[in-house]
Amino acid sequence: MQRDQMNIVIVGHVDHGKSTVIGRLLADTGSLPEGKLEQVKATCAKNAKPFEYAFLLDALKDEQAQGITIDAARCFFKTSKRDYIILDAPGHIEFLKNMVTGAARAETALLVIDASEGIQENSRRHGHMVSLLGIRQVVVLVNKMDIVKYSEKVFREIEEEYRDFLAELNVSPVNFIPVSAREGDNIVHLSKKMPWYQGYSIKQQLDQLKKQEDLPDQALRFPVQDVYKFTEGADERRIIAGTIETGSINTGDEVVFLPSRKESTIKTIEEFNVPAKKTAYAKEAIGFTLTTQIYIRSGELMVKKTEKIPNVSTRFKANIFWMGKSPMIKNKRYKIKLAAARTTVKLVDILNCLDASDLSSVANKQVIEKHDVCECILETTRPVAFDLADELENTSRFAIVDNYEISGGGIVLNNLSTEESMFEKNIREREFSWEKSAISLKERADSYKHRSKFVLLTGPPDTGKQKIARALERRLFENNYKVYYLGKVTMEHGLDSDISSYPDSNDEYIRRLGELARIMTDAGQIFITTISDADDFDIRKLKLLNEPNEILVVNTGSNIFNNFKVDLDLDEHIDVQKAVLSIEKLLKEKEIILEYYL
Amino acid sequence: MDHLQKLEAHSVFLLREAYREFNNLCMLWSIGKDSTVLLWLARKAFFDHVPIPLVHIDTHYKIPEMIEYRDRLALKWKLNMIYGQNSEALKNKRTFPDGNVDRITCCRNLKSEALKHTLSGEWSRYKLNHETQKYEVDSNKDPYTGVIVGVRADEEGSRSKERYFSPRDKENEWGVGDQPPEFWNQYKTDFAPGTHVRIHPLLDWTELNIWEYIEREKIPTVSLYFDQGNGQRYRSLGCYPCTTPVVSDAKNEADIIKELRTGRFSNIAERSGREQDKEDGGGLETLRREGYM
Ligand SMILES: Nc1nc2c(ncn2[C@@H]2O[C@H](COP(=O)(O)OP(=O)(O)O)[C@@H](O)[C@H]2O)c(=O)[nH]1
Numbered sequence: 001m002q003r004d005q006m007n008i009v010i011v012g013h014v015d016h017g018k019s020t021v022i023g024r025l026l027a028d029t030g031s032l033p034e035g036k037l038e039q040v041k042a043t044c045a046k047n048a049k050p051f052e053y054a055f056l057l058d059a060l061k062d063e064q065a066q067g068i069t070i071d072a073a074r075c076f077f078k079t080s081k082r083d084y085i086i087l088d089a090p091g092h093i094e095f096l097k098n099m100v101t102g103a104a105r106a107e108t109a110l111l112v113i114d115a116s117e118g119i120q121e122n123s124r125r126h127g128h129m130v131s132l133l134g135i136r137q138v139v140v141l142v143n144k145m146d147i148v149k150y151s152e153k154v155f156r157e158i159e160e161e162y163r164d165f166l167a168e169l170n171v172s173p174v175n176f177i178p179v180s181a182r183e184g185d186n187i188v189h190l191s192k193k194m195p196w197y198q199g200y201s202i203k204q205q206l207d208q209l210k211k212q213e214d215l216p217d218q219a220l221r222f223p224v225q226d227v228y229k230f231t232e233g234a235d236e237r238r239i240i241a242g243t244i245e246t247g248s249i250n251t252g253d254e255v256v257f258l259p260s261r262k263e264s265t266i267k268t269i270e271e272f273n274v275p276a277k278k279t280a281y282a283k284e285a286i287g288f289t290l291t292t293q294i295y296i297r298s299g300e301l302m303v304k305k306t307e308k309i310p311n312v313s314t315r316f317k318a319n320i321f322w323m324g325k326s327p328m329i330k331n332k333r334y335k336i337k338l339a340a341a342r343t344t345v346k347l348v349d350i351l352n353c354l355d356a357s358d359l360s361s362v363a364n365k366q367v368i369e370k371h372d373v374c375e376c377i378l379e380t381t382r383p384v385a386f387d388l389a390d391e392l393e394n395t396s397r398f399a400i401v402d403n404y405e406i407s408g409g410g411i412v413l414n415n416l417s418t419e420e421s422m423f424e425k426n427i428r429e430r431e432f433s434w435e436k437s438a439i440s441l442k443e444r445a446d447s448y449k450h451r452s453k454f455v456l457l458t459g460p461p462d463t464g465k466q467k468i469a470r471a472l473e474r475r476l477f478e479n480n481y482k483v484y485y486l487g488k489v490t491m492e493h494g495l496d497s498d499i500s501s502y503p504d505s506n507d508e509y510i511r512r513l514g515e516l517a518r519i520m521t522d523a524g525q526i527f528i529t530t531i532s533d534a535d536d537f538d539i540r541k542l543k544l545l546n547e548p549n550e551i552l553v554v555n556t557g558s559n560i561f562n563n564f565k566v567d568l569d570l571d572e573h574i575d576v577q578k579a580v581l582s583i584e585k586l587l588k589e590k591e592i593i594l595e596y597y598l
Numbered sequence: 599m600d601h602l603q604k605l606e607a608h609s610v611f612l613l614r615e616a617y618r619e620f621n622n623l624c625m626l627w628s629i630g631k632d633s634t635v636l637l638w639l640a641r642k643a644f645f646d647h648v649p650i651p652l653v654h655i656d657t658h659y660k661i662p663e664m665i666e667y668r669d670r671l672a673l674k675w676k677l678n679m680i681y682g683q684n685s686e687a688l689k690n691k692r693t694f695p696d697g698n699v700d701r702i703t704c705c706r707n708l709k710s711e712a713l714k715h716t717l718s719g720e721w722s723r724y725k726l727n728h729e730t731q732k733y734e735v736d737s738n739k740d741p742y743t744g745v746i747v748g749v750r751a752d753e754e755g756s757r758s759k760e761r762y763f764s765p766r767d768k769e770n771e772w773g774v775g776d777q778p779p780e781f782w783n784q785y786k787t788d789f790a791p792g793t794h795v796r797i798h799p800l801l802d803w804t805e806l807n808i809w810e811y812i813e814r815e816k817i818p819t820v821s822l823y824f825d826q827g828n829g830q831r832y833r834s835l836g837c838y839p840c841t842t843p844v845v846s847d848a849k850n851e852a853d854i855i856k857e858l859r860t861g862r863f864s865n866i867a868e869r870s871g872r873e874q875d876k877e878d879g880g881g882l883e884t885l886r887r888e889g890y891m
Pocket of ligand 1: 012013014015016017018019020021052054143144145146147179180181182183
């Protein structure tokens with residue numbers, strides 16, 4: 001028989017009484033080891049030091065050093081109803097990272113405000129963070145009521161002011177409780193000193209709260225964490241592995257993978273040492289096989305075809321909190337991790353920053369500083385699938401990595417896919433300011449006796465692309481065309497030698513290749529190169545980058561494109577001369593090279 | 599989902615995340631109950647495969663049954679089994695049982711040092727050849743940059759401040775004060791060259807959870823954990839000169855679970871049978887900062 005557990009986090013401004021509240025909860029619910037309270041009191045008396053409930057935490061810490069299994073970083077107390085785990089959340093501003101770590105795992109937050117000092121900077125900041133992190137149950141404790149003589153007026157004033165503040169954040173607190181942690185009022189039992197308060201004590205309130213269960217009627221969201229094919233032992237299964245974020249799924253369900261939009265049907269649900277089953281639910285770490293062989297990468301989001309489809313976009317509005325050592329700045333590349341997806345993101349614009357201390361918005365901010373919470377526009381280099389925070393919050397959440405460190409987190413508020421992306425804008429501006437040569441493309445084509453073209457060979461690795469590309473260069477050259485083949489290694493050790501420092505080096509590689517193609521085709525060349533494992537999105541990007549010039553895509557081996565139609569499909573390891581001739585034929589059909597020039 | 603299923607699902611998620619993000623990953627297997635549960639969770643995560651090498655540090659003072667058990671499972675579950683050791687210290691008898699050093703130094707020599715240099719690839723690694731069933735010197739000398747470890751937060755204080763993905767610098771040092779934030783199942787998986795990471799999928803498990811899970815999944819464990827008729831059993835397994843059994847008549851998993859639930863041990867540290875923990879008060883914290891598990 002297992003007992004119910006609830007994770008709670010205690011936040012608030014420094015010295016407002018968090019540790020004292022924790023000490024009280026431990027002591028008054030009888031959750032301390034036997035004799036601990038007396039022992040700490042005795043030590044205080046011996047040292048002529050007034051006893052503090054907060055000392056109980058320190059005392060427990062000392063015990064941990066001796067190996068006893070109580071833990072102040074995660075301390076426990078019990079009521080008859082359930083076990084509570086208090087996650088460590090020191091209130092000092094420098095400890096925001098720890099607070100976020102604790103709060104993100106909590107179902108309930110107790111927010112402590114000192115009645116005599118009133119609402120302070122971190123009372124607000126923590127309230128804001130708690131709402132961003134998605135804790136739905138917030139109980140506000142107005143502490144140190146003894147100092148204000150248990151005045152209802154003081155309590156109501158704080159309650160009103162803080163309620164208004166939370167309302168702006170769309171948080172409706174479960175309750176406001178007047179307490180004195182030091183005196184033990186309204187901690188476990190209702191205190192006679194505040195007859196005007198008829199609500200719950202802290203303990204009663206906690207026991208009233210509901211465990212947050214996952215709603216079975218939410219849409220399925222299954223981030224593809226990885227795709228496994230372990231060939232040893234003749235295991236033929238190709239397993240799509242991950243943890244179901246929300247919803248449920250059955251064998252036989254039709255599914256769509258995003259952003260690639262590939263479709264298939266669930267064949268089996270895979271697990272180890274568990275009887276076979278037909279349905280899997282939220283939070284299960286599980287695997288699936290599909291009825292069809294489709295090429296899926298980790299990072300995609302699997303959803304049900306019959307349910308609401310999430311957004312797929314490269315541009316969105318988000319709310320971000322920043323913890324990084326250096327501020328978040330515009331146009332710098334960061335890594336974004338959203339569910340299982342990872343890609344590069346840039347800060348495009350800061351719409352407004354809430355100054356956490358008074359929730360006033362600061363206009364015209366140019367950077368997001370440590371501890372700021374800002375509404376802003378972000379743009380990724382590849383499309384990502386996401387939900388909006390007010391629709392399905394789990395899959396609206398992301399983390400941002402700056403220089404190896406998790407530096408920020410946020411939630412997506414809106415999809416801005418209809419706006420022109422920074423990428424498109426850059427290309428438009430590039431074309432606008434392109435210094436046009438005095439020699440027109442037409443003049444070049446007439447002189448070279450062919451038009452320019454970007455010829456790209458794609459397909460899985462090791463399909464013979466490179467050999468074909470090199471032979472094609474030779475063949476066209478011998479027929480007097482202006483042609484150039486560029487090998488990937490050449491780029492790697494030259495132009496791209498810095499590329500590993502980019503958060504998503506493949507995207508930057510594509511961008512550079514596209515820009516190079518634009519230059520080479522502008523120079524009238526037939527520019528040939530190869531790229532492995534390109535997907536629809538890579539090709540779309542290369543096409544855009546090469547505009548207004550043309551691209552020809554030849555696939556070798558199995559075709560992994562979803563919608564994109566290649567110009568020519570060749571078998572894996574096809575005879576090189578045969579491949580060259582068919583590409584040449586295609587170039588003629590497309591009138592890149594013309595018979596009569598020959 | 600019940601509590602154990604939730605713990606299992608989260609650990610599986612962490613193992614898959616580690617496997618996805620790190621190229622040079624290994625998992626430490628001490629043969630004890632925790633790291634054996636971890637190994638079992640890897641079979642869960644990877645659908646009956648264990649695509650991660652298992653590294654065992656052989657102090658040569660392990661109870662013989664443990665080594666026999668290690669090799670039996672390694673063969674049966676087709677594990678990529680590797681062990682490392684401090685050959686120098688063993689040869690020169692710089693050990694506590696030889697009477698030449700104290701317990702802490704012995705641990706440092708046979709475990710911390712052996713581990714550090716085995717992980718870095720500087721010292722020989724011995725790999726199980728499944729055909730000959732013998733260990734051979736492993737030709738792979740690449741340092742492991744991700745190390746999966748079965749520590750639990752409830753074991754002792756210093757472990758409760760750990761993260762699931764916990765960075766270590768070049769010197770294996772652990773910065774307790776400056777831990778990366780972890781939220782929404784996003785972890786620090788990006789590392790500067792030269793640094794590495796410890797991954798702790800069992801952080802949220804308790805000793806009781808471990809036994810409940812072993813019972814539920816029927817995971818084979820070393821018989822030393824059970825009373826063999828003399829009213830004693832081991833609660834934690836280490837080297838025989840430094841590990842003492844506890845008084846207990848628990849003969850199987852169910853008995854141990856009952857014993858733990860009644861709180862019989864609630865004020866006795868799990869590792870109290872490990873003598874090295876007692877020397878220099880916070881001995882473990884010191885060892886830990888130096889890279890001990
Ligand atoms: N008068 C009074 N003092 C309190 C009360 N709760 C806490 N304090 C005092 O406020 C100070 C800070 O409390 P502490 O719990 O350490 O605050 P924290 O920084 O939020 O953890 C300590 O000196 C406590 O004794 C209370 O209810 N009444």
